[in-house]
Every structure is written in structure tokens, then in C-alpha cells.
Amino acid sequence: MxxxxxxxxxxxxxxxxxxxxxxxxxxxxxxxxxxxxxxxxxxxxxxxxxxxxxxxxxxxxxxxxxxxxxxxxxxxxxxxxxxxxxxxxxxxxxxxHVLTESTADLAFTLLMSAARKVPSLDVWVKNGEWKRTVGVGQFGLDVHGKTLGIIGLGHIGAAIARRGFYGFNMNILYHNRKPKLEVAQSLNAEYCELNDLLKRADFIVVAVDLNAESKALISEKEFNLMQKHAVIINISRGSVIDEIALIEALKNKRIFAAGLDVYETEPLQSSELFHLDNVVTLPHIGSATxxxxxxxxxxxxxxxxxxxxxxxxxxxxxxxxxxxx
Known part of the structure; x- marks a missing residue:
């Protein structure tokens, strides 16, 4: 049988x-x-x-x-x-492992889209608002040569770091449960405590597993440590970031932007995030190729x-x- x-x-x-x-x-x-x-x-x-x-x-x-x-x-x-x-x-x-490179690609897609305001400017153009040379309201951030902070230097985190280091000449910081010297050495990556990373990084990518330690790892206190031009990317799990605190940080321009592929509740049907022009929202497509x-x-x-x-x-x-x- x-x-x-x-x-x-x-x-x-x-x-x-x-x-x-x-x-x-x-x-x-x-x-x-x-x-x-x-x-x-x-x-x-x-x-x-x-x-x-x-x-x-x-x-x-x-x-x-x-x-x-x-x-x-x-x-x-x-x-x-x-x-x-x-x-x-x-x-x-x-x-x-089989989805490592695809997910790392998406992390950089989010990072660059948020930095250069791609979604909001796409809508701006399609709505017929491009009537003259762009002004400061349409300006974004440079990515090349900036500091990239990776929270969680596993397979995906390391793949993201490689893209930043070799592709965009970025300085790499990382926070992990313990230093990963073999991975970090080839990327000239500096291990640092979470608070230090949050203070120093221009771009922050969250790539950790969801567990008791990582739930709400990034909340109001952590957002207050970030630079005003910081961009945060989440391709791990939605609950790693306190969504209410994130929305407040974005609304109050405490950080520049966010790029999200994951959320506390999925599928995300209704959210204040939908009314903000400094966040990129994707439908959990990290491995979706x-x-x-x-x-x-x-x-x-x-x-x-x-x-x-x-x-x-x-x-x-x-x-x-x-x-x-």
C-alpha cells in the first residue's frame, strides 16, 4: 500500500x-x-x-x-x-542555501529602491507630476562608498555583504551572535555590537532568524540610535522589527527610509505603511524567482x-x- x-x-x-x-x-x-x-x-x-x-x-x-x-x-x-x-x-x-543569492539580490533591490525613492518617483512620473527639472524633494541617497551594516552574517547576510563590498565599495559592519572571522576577513568587515552598528551604518540590513532573542530586536530605542539618513531593510521575518516603532520612525523622519519584504502579519492587507512614501513594501518575495x-x-x-x-x-x-x- x-x-x-x-x-x-x-x-x-x-x-x-x-x-x-x-x-x-x-x-x-x-x-x-x-x-x-x-x-x-x-x-x-x-x-x-x-x-x-x-x-x-x-x-x-x-x-x-x-x-x-x-x-x-x-x-x-x-x-x-x-x-x-x-x-x-x-x-x-x-x-x-538554495535561496541565498536570490534573497541577497532582493535585499539590494530594496536597498537601492529605498535610497533612490524608486517607488514614489515612479508614481510621481506616472501621475504627470514631472513638469520641470527635479528638485530636492526627489533627491535620494548615494549607495556607493557608504557604510553597510549587516545584522546576521549567515549565508544570506554574507551574500549581501559581498554585493556591498565588491559591487559598491561599501564599508561593511556586522553584528552576529559571535564573530565570523573567515567570512569577514575577505570583506574587510568589522564585527561590532548592535548599538554601535546602528549608530554608524548608513544602510542596515536585517538578516537574522526569528527566535526569542530576535523578536522586536529593532524597536524605538534602536531607531533612536540610527542616523537621520539611515535606511533599514528587512528580509528576515517581520516580527524582528517592532512595526509600530518603525512606522513612527518613518512618519517622524527619524530615519530616511525602509525597504520591507516581511511583516508581522502576512499577507499585509491594511497598514499605515501604505500611506508613507519613504517605505518600499514587497509581498515576501525573497526567494520568488x-x-x-x-x-x-x-x-x-x-x-x-x-x-x-x-x-x-x-x-x-x-x-x-x-x-x-
Whole structure:
């Protein structure tokens, strides 16, 4: 009898076809009503789950008795209740590294768009307001030769730093749980405490995981340390920045601008951010390129198959649980 896999979000069609050839597949469809009720029903006899973007915890997994693995088509895993998964000995797999360069590209897209007021000037032109030579109201900031502060020098943070150092001759500061000397040396990057970085950097990119330590890492106190021309970019998780404090800093011109791909609530349907012309708002598209999403889906598929076939997958979040029994 084929093992059962539940697909709990949209995934690549070729990957879905491969799953259907190999397993009994059930697809969660929001058009069919309450998603959590569907999940609770379908996981009763499921061996594996694959997808992204859903909150999975005891409330919708409590009926699962045979579940071995959740394979997330993502790097972040803050929407999964790790404590519950560990209690139930359910393996959680993710897809790191394959999206590093695409996400770093987007960070610089946000940085440059915010610095040069690209979205607001695009609207300004399209609204027919370009009637004479631009004035100071349309002036932006230089990026080349400035100081770039990276909060979180992981794979993505390092890729962003490389773009700044080699592409724009920027001075690199970084804050991390501990210094990363091998990475920093090639970029002439200086390790510093968070407050020092915030005071000195012209551009600040947040690239940390969301955890108890990083939640609301940047709030009113931190914004007050920044320079008035500072630009902050968030490509990590929305809750790393206190959104109310960010809005106040932008409204009061405490900082120059922000570029955001993530938010405390997603999808973001209504926000004061929408009424500010010094913020760039994107819909969580850090990895959203055709080739990167394809690679992520392929890796998630392989993680899932490995576990269901009794092999150790390449990427495990809760490594205290073995895939091999």
C-alpha cells in the first residue's frame, strides 16, 4: 500500500506529479472550506506533509498517528510548533542555501529602491507630476562608498555583504551572535555590537532568524540610535522589527527610509505603511524567482522522500530526532 502524503499549500506542478506517481496524495485546497479542518482530517493516516506558509501545530496535527515528516518548502520555520513536533517525534525539514543569492539580490533591490525613492518617483512620473527639472524633494541617497551594516552574517547576510563590498565599495559592519572571522576577513568587515552598528551604518540590513532573542530586536530605542539618513531593510521575518516603532520612525523622519519584504502579519492587507512614501513594501518575495522556487521544491521533495524511505535527509531542523529507526 502506498504511503500517504498531504500537500498543504501550492507546490511546483512537476513535483506534485512526481509525488502522485510515488504516493497517495491528498491536496489541501482553501476553496474547499476551513483549511485547518481539512488538515486535521487528512493527517489522520498521513505519513508525510509538504508545503509552506501554514501554521502547523497541535490544533491541526493532533489527529496524526503515523506522521513521520513535514517537509517545508522554505528556510524559515517559525510557523511550525517545534516543541510539539519534537514531542510527537515528527521530523521537520527545510530548504536552506538554495535561496541565498536570490534573497541577497532582493535585499539590494530594496536597498537601492529605498535610497533612490524608486517607488514614489515612479508614481510621481506616472501621475504627470514631472513638469520641470527635479528638485530636492526627489533627491535620494548615494549607495556607493557608504557604510553597510549587516545584522546576521549567515549565508544570506554574507551574500549581501559581498554585493556591498565588491559591487559598491561599501564599508561593511556586522553584528552576529559571535564573530565570523573567515567570512569577514575577505570583506574587510568589522564585527561590532548592535548599538554601535546602528549608530554608524548608513544602510542596515536585517538578516537574522526569528527566535526569542530576535523578536522586536529593532524597536524605538534602536531607531533612536540610527542616523537621520539611515535606511533599514528587512528580509528576515517581520516580527524582528517592532512595526509600530518603525512606522513612527518613518512618519517622524527619524530615519530616511525602509525597504520591507516581511511583516508581522502576512499577507499585509491594511497598514499605515501604505500611506508613507519613504517605505518600499514587497509581498515576501525573497526567494520568488522561477529557478529558485524550483530548486526549493526539488529539495523539499527529496527531503520528504528520504525520510519516507528510511534515509537521513539533507536538511533537518530538529536534528535531535533521527529519520532512521
Amino acid at each position: 502506498k504511503k500517504k502524503v498531504v500537500v498543504f499549500s501550492q507546490i511546483d506542478l512537476e513535483i506534485l506529479e512526481k509525488l502522485q506517481e510515488k504516493y497517495q496524495v491528498s491536496i489541501i485546497n482553501p476553496k474547499n472550506g476551513d483549511v485547518n479542518a481539512q488538515i486535521l482530517k487528512e493527517v489522520k493516516d498521513a505519513n508525510g506533509l509538504i508545503g509552506a506558509g501554514r501554521l502547523l501545530n497541535e490544533s491541526n496535527l493532533s489527529s496524526a498517528t503515523q506522521l513521520k515528516v513535514i517537509s517545508s518548502v522554505s528556510v524559515g520555520y517559525d510557523n511550525y510548533d517545534l516543541n510539539y513536533l519534537n514531542q510527537q517525534k515528527i521530523l521537520l525539514c527545510n530548504t536552506p 522561477t529557478s529558485t522556487r524550483k530548486k526549493m521544491a526539488e529539495l523539499a521533495y527529496q527531503n520528504l522522500v528520504d525520510v519516507l524511505e528510511g534515509k537521513q535527509p539533507q536538511y533537518i531542523v530538529n536534528k535531535e530526532i533521527s529519520a532512521i529507526e
